Amino acid sequence: MCSSRRGDGSLGSTNVAHGREVLPTNVKPVHYDLTLEPDLVKFTYDGTVIIDLDVAEDTNSISLNANELQIHSAVVSVEGAVVAANPEVTMNKDAQVATVTFGETIVAGKKAQLKLAFTGELNDNMAGFYRSSYKTAKGETKYMATTQMEPTDARRSFPCFDEPALKAKFTVTLVADRHLTCLSNMDIAHEKEVQGGAKKAVTFNTSPLMSTYLLAFIVGELNYIETKAFRVPIRVYATPDQDIEHGRFSLDLAARTLAFYEKAFDNEFPLPKMDMVAIPDFSAGAMENWGLITYRVVDLLLDEKASGASRKERVAEVVQHELAHQWFGNLVTMDFWDGLWLNEGFATWMSWYSCNTFYPEWKVWQTYVIDTLQSALSLDSLRSSHPIEVPVKRADEINQIFDAISYSKGSSVLRMISKYMGEDVFIQGVRNYIHKHAYGNTQTGDLWAALADASGKPIEQVMDIWTKNVGFPVVTVSENPAASSITVKQNRFLRTGDVRPEEDTTLYPVTLALRTKQGVDETAMLTERETEFPVADLDFFKLNADHSGIYRTSYTPERLSKLGQAAKNGLLTVEDRAGMIADSGALAASGYQLTSGLLSLLKSFDSESEFVVWNEILTRLGNLRAAWLFEDHQTRDALKAFQRSLVSAKAHELGWHFSADDDHILQQFKALMFGAAGMANDPVVVQAAQEMFARFAAGDLDAIHPNIRGSVFSIVLKNGGAKEYDIVLDRFRHAATSDEKTTALRCLGSAEDPALIQRTLALASSDEVKNQDIYLPLSGLRSHAAGVDARWTWLKSNWDAIFKRLPPSLGMLGTVIQITVSSFSTPAQLKEVEAFFAEKDTKGFDRAVEQSLDTIRAKISWIERDGGDVENWLKTNSFREKL
Structure with a gap:
């Protein structure tokens, strides 16, 4: 029992500890014996759960979590004897708590048992015990049953004590058709025929002590590949519509990673097997269920011939993230x-x-x-x-x-x-x-x-x-040449640039990591509001070496210019250069520095040679262009011309042909510059994209390299019409891999023709796009004002249907709201969004609304503050006509 939980008697349905709505502490679960029988035709399931309990306080009720379940019967036993054969069960739907009340008081120290029979729906909300669908080669829709319990959806699957601290052991039995695969966290203990041989009952070995949110079970038609390269067997599973060999990269990586983590943590992985399953409908990227990790298809299966370098890196990162959880989170x-x-x-x-x-x-x-x-x-x-x-x-x-x-x-x-x-x-x-x-x-x-x-x-x-504490500081640097020192001062940083005194009271311990020609001083730390630090040679210094500190650094324009020169002279690492550009972009956006200073800094990096630095240059320029999306077209065109001037030469120099000799980073560098040049209307790149696409459309599916597939699709759609749109739409429908399908779906939003924008929004509303992917076509619309406006109209017009499709308690609605609203940047748009949500109950997505509004406010402030400054810089540097 943890110190954060305390008892308040036994009769209430919830116990408020630290202001939290949690269960009473009168009983504690020790072991669950759970049996479930899903029906993949009716999309329901029958279940029974027998929960062994330690009684901590005298009680005549047991409260546990249940949500969207029908509890049909309950039996309470003590030390093997029934004390309540049919006790009253009441439901508090708002608190998601079922309370079983009985006449006889059970005294503290006894062992009790609660048996419940219940039914539930295999929902299509990707939460609890739910259904997921895929299509066979013949176009037939097939279903599987799978789970997603984190954070609080185990209670949607079965009645349970659904809090992380209430760990227990689990013995799971799944009843299913004989030809279906049954999986759970543990390996199979035994299997037997039931219902005259029509079905099988698969019982799994008892789990270690674990939290309810880590429990998982799956029933469906699945193929697998296996490796014994690790101490316990590891398998990758997928539905029959997927090429199971595409799981080979993740399978081999998992074996190496588990061995690496065992050594790093000096602790053996405690389960008898590790299964990783590609789920066709999945709301997150992956879920670390102990011994049975579930993934989005695109984050587990990788066709190395048909996917780019960035996708491979993403898959590796997700697999290693989930495997780290097996210790840190699960154990x-x-x-x-x-x-x-x-x-x-x-x-x-x-x-x-x-x-x-x-x-x-x-x-x-x-x-x-x-x-x-x-x-x-x-x-x-x-x-x-x-x-x-x-x-x-x-x-x-x-x-x-x-x-x-x-x-x-x-x-x-x-x-x-x-x-x-x-x-x-x-x-x-x-x-x-x-x-x-x-x-x-x-x-x-x-x-x-x-x-x-x-x-x-x-x-x-x-x-x-x-x-x-919320937030982080901006550290402002001033120089004292006479004393050969710098003065550094910390203040709260806000993107809106309007910090109030009461918001600026926290003093952070800031590791300055001061870089000079002598190396990096890791000991210097700012713990006060303002402190002076000696610097032997003010000719060159930089704070936050390699950018492992969580703060922004604000230099004078003169120092920023010197740092730009230091970068060219090789005195700054890649991390230093990228981090310095990121800081300058953020400081310009929030009013700490002029945006003209940022533009001059970016211009000075035109000879930069590193992918990571160019990535950040383009991110900061992209943020500026996005904020100015609804400004006059001369300024927008001038910013596009500036981007073209920055990237075209580099894009042409690197080229867009890929060979086996290109290393991982070079592949991404070529792809980045090709896309940046093409989306800025570089004529050579646009023509190259159109030529590749024409060959692709004629049947040469290798004409577009996977590294630039998304860029080619976007460039062609931006400059094309219905013909090109239909070809990309066909790739979403019929491509061989999930990677290519999701790329095509995202790119459809690049089409700027009003009729095509409406087709993209209609597609997002349709059943053809899975709930897990609805954000993809919506995010693709952000690159042009017409798409942003149409997307907002779509959200308002279809609010009730979207709300029903994406219940606010499950997270996806908040994502859709942020994508749809955050691209706005004018006072009129802000007012409209505020008015729309003022009339709504935003419980479950209030953070998403507030963060979206804050984002709009920050852009409005930026434009009001620096609109003229940006215009003047563009004129002075001949990107915009002087009027």
Whole structure:
């Protein structure tokens, strides 16, 4: 029993601890014996569950979680004797709690047993025990039953004590047609014929102690491949419509990764097998169910001949992320959802750490600076962000924190600690943490204690400020030549640039990582509002070396110019250059620096040679162009011309032909520059894309290399019409791999013709696009004003249908709202969005609405502040006519 849970008697349906709605503590589950029989025709299932309970307090009721289940009967026993054969069962739908009340009081210390018979629906919401569909080669629709329990949907599958700290053991039995494959977390204990041989009952071995959200079971037609390269067997499963050999990359990687993690954590993987399953309908990227990981098809299966380098990197990262969870999350689990970051932040960090070990040539720590770190800083620069350790009280609040704060900022904090401690010492601290808390539950302080013990450093004192507070600082640097020193000052950073005094009270411990010609000083730390630091030679210095610190750095324009020159002189690492551009972009957008300074900095990088730096240059220019999307066409065309001037020469130099000699990064570099030039109307690239597409349309499916497939589709659709649209639509419908299908679906939004925009929106509304993929065609519409406007009209006109299709408690609705609304950038648009949602009950997606509104406000402020500055720079640099 964890300290965060405390009893309040036995008769209530919920126990409010720390303001949370949680179950009473009068009983504690020890073991579940669960039997389920799904019907893949009627989309229902029958179930019975027998729960062994320890009675902690005298009680005459048992409350447990249940949601959208029909409980038909209940039996309560004590020490083997029935005390209530048909007790009253009441449901609190809002709290998702079923309470079984009986006349006889069971005294504390007894062993009780609760048996429930129930039925449920195999829903199509990708939550709980649900149905997933795929099409056979003959076009017939087939179904499988699968699960997604995290965070609070085990209660949709069966009545249970659905809180992370209430760990128990599980024995699962699945009853299904004889030809179907049955899977669960554990291996099969025994199988027998039932119902006269028409069906089989498959019973799995009893699991270790685990949380309900990690339970999983699957029934369906599945093929598999297997490897015995690891100590226990590993299999990849997929439905018959997929080429199971496309699971080979993930299968081999899993065997290597499990062995690597066993050694890194000094702890054996405790389950007898590892299954990884590609699910046709899946709301997240993957789910770390212990011993039975489920994935989106596109995040597990990889056709290396038909997919680009970035897709391969994504698959590797997802597989290694989920396998890290087998220890960090599954073996050791946060005690409640406000500790979600312990799971997700660590698994994210570990996937980068292991990926770097396995594929050093991918240079993933460079990518981290423009990916994970920027994702964290972007969301956390909004007023509507939240702390890493965010208080959550109700089930409907939990889905909303599966975001860039829990994942990206969480992992960025861990990267900062690992740099501060040293990676080897950090891993030793993690080992100690896992050994001490195996099969138990923890809070953030338990991790800090293990890391402090391993390093001898005051980890909690330094790190609590980062996890318990929202936001991060901007560090402003001023120079004192006479004293050969710099003064650094920290303030809260907000993208809207309007920090109020009461929002700027937190003082962060900022690791300055000061780079000079002598190297990097890792000891300098800013803990006050403002401090002076000596710098021997002011000719060259830079803060936040390699950008592992979670802050923005604001230099004077003169220093920024000198740093641009230092970059050309080879004094800055790739991470330094990319991070400096990211900081400049964010500071310009929020009013700390002029946008003309950012444009001049980007212009000075035209001879840059590294993919990661170019990626960030184009991200920052893309953010500017997106903010100016509804401004006058001369300015928009001038920004496009500036992009063309930056990228065309590099795109032509690198080319768009790929060979076996191109390394992983070069492949992505060529693809990036080709796409950037083409979408900026570079005539050579546009023509090349159209020629490739023409050969492709004529039947040469190898005419477009997978690395540039999305760019070619987008360029051609942007410049084409219905004929090109129909060809790309056909690829969505008939391509051989999920990767190509989803690429085609996303690119359809690039078509700017009003009739084609309506076709894209109609497709998003149709059953042809799975709920898991609805965001793809919608996100494709963001590159042009007509698409953004039409998308908003679509959301308003179809609100009731969208709300019904994507229930707010499941997370996808919030994603669709953010995609649809966040592209706006004018005061009139802001007013319209505010008015629309003011009339709605936003429970379950209120964070998404607030963050979208904040994003619009930030762009409005940016344009009002720097509209004239951008226009003048474009005129002065001859990208726009001087009027």
